[in-house]
Amino acid sequence: MYDFEFVKPSTIAEATKALTAEGAQALSGGQTLVPTMKQRLAAPGVLVCLTGIAETKGVCKGDGGLHVGAATPHAVVAREAASHYPALAALAGGIGDPAVRNRGTLGGSIANNDPAACYPSAVLGSGATVVTNKRKIAADDYFQGMFTTALEEGEFITEVAFPIPEKAAYVKFNQPASRFALTAVFVAKYADGVRVAVTGASNDGVFRWSEAEEALSKDFSAAALAGLSVDHSDFISDLHGTPAYRGNLVKVLTARAVAAA
Amino acid sequence: MTKVTMVVNGKTVSAETEGRTLLSAYLREGLGLTGTHVGCDTSQCGACVVHVDGKPVKSCSVFAQDVAGSQVRTIEGMANADGSLGVVQQAFQDHHGLQCGFCTPGMVMSSAALLAENPKPTESEVRHYLEGNICRCTGYHNIVKAVLAASGQDVASVPAE
Ligand SMILES: Cc1cc2nc3c(=O)[nH]c(=O)nc-3n(C[C@H](O)[C@H](O)[C@H](O)COP(=O)(O)OP(=O)(O)OC[C@H]3O[C@@H](n4cnc5c(N)ncnc54)[C@H](O)[C@@H]3O)c2cc1C
Ligand code: FES
Ligand code: FES
Numbered sequence: 001m002y003d004f005e006f007v008k009p010s011t012i013a014e015a016t017k018a019l020t021a022e023g024a025q026a027l028s029g030g031q032t033l034v035p036t037m038k039q040r041l042a043a044p045g046v047l048v049c050l051t052g053i054a055e056t057k058g059v060c061k062g063d064g065g066l067h068v069g070a071a072t073p074h075a076v077v078a079r080e081a082a083s084h085y086p087a088l089a090a091l092a093g094g095i096g097d098p099a100v101r102n103r104g105t106l107g108g109s110i111a112n113n114d115p116a117a118c119y120p121s122a123v124l125g126s127g128a129t130v131v132t133n134k135r136k137i138a139a140d141d142y143f144q145g146m147f148t149t150a151l152e153e154g155e156f157i158t159e160v161a162f163p164i165p166e167k168a169a170y171v172k173f174n175q176p177a178s179r180f181a182l183t184a185v186f187v188a189k190y191a192d193g194v195r196v197a198v199t200g201a202s203n204d205g206v207f208r209w210s211e212a213e214e215a216l217s218k219d220f221s222a223a224a225l226a227g228l229s230v231d232h233s234d235f236i237s238d239l240h241g242t243p244a245y246r247g248n249l250v251k252v253l254t255a256r257a258v259a260a261a
Numbered sequence: 262m263t264k265v266t267m268v269v270n271g272k273t274v275s276a277e278t279e280g281r282t283l284l285s286a287y288l289r290e291g292l293g294l295t296g297t298h299v300g301c302d303t304s305q306c307g308a309c310v311v312h313v314d315g316k317p318v319k320s321c322s323v324f325a326q327d328v329a330g331s332q333v334r335t336i337e338g339m340a341n342a343d344g345s346l347g348v349v350q351q352a353f354q355d356h357h358g359l360q361c362g363f364c365t366p367g368m369v370m371s372s373a374a375l376l377a378e379n380p381k382p383t384e385s386e387v388r389h390y391l392e393g394n395i396c397r398c399t400g401y402h403n404i405v406k407a408v409l410a411a412s413g414q415d416v417a418s419v420p421a422e
Contacts, residue, residue: 034324049324099371100393
């Protein structure tokens, strides 16, 4: 890994300034970025550590639902969101392993937008709002394809506001070696309709399965999915599963999530 | 170079670091505490697990400067005050929970963290908690047995290999 200057600001304003430096990059839990830097796939000149900013940490209920600070580790979300939004807490508690959950953060996960990551499905499936140091971005506009988001140069996530659903569940089919999702589905039922977000399946990253949303909004039961199938023409194909296999998993996992919600 | 101070196994220590100095390198090269092993160096195997402020983390994926001022505990801090093996270490020895010993420091640190959170885990809770710790030798059965024994549970009926 190439050397860099490490800075750890304690306010959003300081971090915003630090990220304007030439070659600066944000660091949160480092669970993705540190291995990437070791492979020299990233070589920032300045690493701006975002986990020392108190106002971007923690879980609290407020206007617009459950506010989760971007720098909150998965283990804290698993514990502190449990009574407010159990499906979100369960998702966080199922990421990686205990050591990864003590370091990895919500902000780092959705900034990275790995096509097999868990959190993007909760953010999209809840119709959450991604709050940055510059603006608020609706989940539907935020995710823009695998490893791609609406974030601009110098912009970093400070929190995510999750509207709390009537019912929800996340069902993940584990890829046992990486512990990421081979495919996973987040289903959330709100007063104005159902949202279904799929991760680990498409080459385009997390997406909403709109046919299932329509069917489930009329009838929130696994039976409502019977005649549906998801278009798998642009699904991920790897050692672990063909596009058709992932397509079938999407349907099976959606039905399981509806039953579990 | 930046001097980083932290409390390691109860003692205040410091060493010079670069930005890129990992906590694993700080411990091993800066302080000479080579009990913490680096296996994969890609955050996958758990050999490098230490406790930072009481919580298990993979020291190969944490920068030393990020955890300046923290309380760190490593395998060297697991023995009893008189130098005899701590309860988790002793259970690994008694139940043949190691062969080559490479994964063992991380296994012991993760197991100790589990027992601090959950003093009487079930077998499946032990297996689940140790998901991020990979062992190439033992086949895991005896590790799980050792952790259950360290928690004071009867392991006579747990199958061994
Ligand atoms: C063994 C292992 C298993 C894992 N299993 C899973 C799993 O099952 N499911 C899952 O979803 N993930 C999994 N992960 C990934 C884990 O959740 C990471 O924590 C996460 O992807 C990145 O979060 P981080 O806080 O570590 O971010 P970092 O690694 O610090 O940063 C990741 C990227 O985001 C940028 N960034 C960081 N914070 C911000 C911010 N606030 N605003 C803007 N940009 C930012 C960084 O510049 C970098 O590009 C696993 C990781 C490991 C090592
Ligand atoms: S050496 Fe750190 S996880 Fe393998
Ligand atoms: S005892 Fe050899 S790797 Fe675990």
